[in-house]
Amino acid sequence: QQQVKQSPQSLIVQKGGISIINCAYENTAFDYFPWYQQFPGKGPALLIAIRPDVSEKKEGRFTISFNKSAKQFSLHIMDSQPGDSATYFCAASSGTSYDKVIFGPGTSLSVIP
């Protein structure tokens, strides 16, 4: 119930295309769903996050779509750029314990020119 599933494991997208990464969770107590971006040799950094009271959140070229009934959420990267090439982690946590955020296994994104 604590697991967060993420797919695909790796993704190759043409420059200018749309990158889509999907995540699913089981624990209905989760109420905060962040996405972290990690460049090689660096630690993950918070990219964008959503709460289940909204179905979509957009920040620039990055959009989270959230489907509460299906317990799924996804990251869309519009107009993908080579600089977006990184590993992306979805995560989930509950307000009762932000100490125990659960991370997905990660998606390695490569944006080719």
Add this chain to the structure above:
Amino acid sequence: NAGVTQTPKFQVLKTGQSMTLQCAQDMNHNSMYWYRQDPGMGLRLIYYSASEGTTDKGEVPNGYNVSRLNKREFSLRLESAAPSQTSVYFCASRTLNSYTFGSGTRLTVV
């Protein structure tokens, strides 16, 4: 703005050796964490400290010990390193629901 600083960045140990990974944050955060990152497994919590003076086990604590030295510093110790502990280790601190990670320590145990 240093954020979260980890040392060393790279380390090679022989099986059975011990070492301490150091972590310091300058953001006045109460909570600090140690994670390990392995291919295809994401980030797994080893230990965390919700506040100065407290520590708790995470998902994979076996083979590790931690010390919250003060509000800024949180160290991770491997008493007798094993090849299964070959990994990239990340320290993090948290304010509200946002984590800030260090750049990691790549540890190889041979």
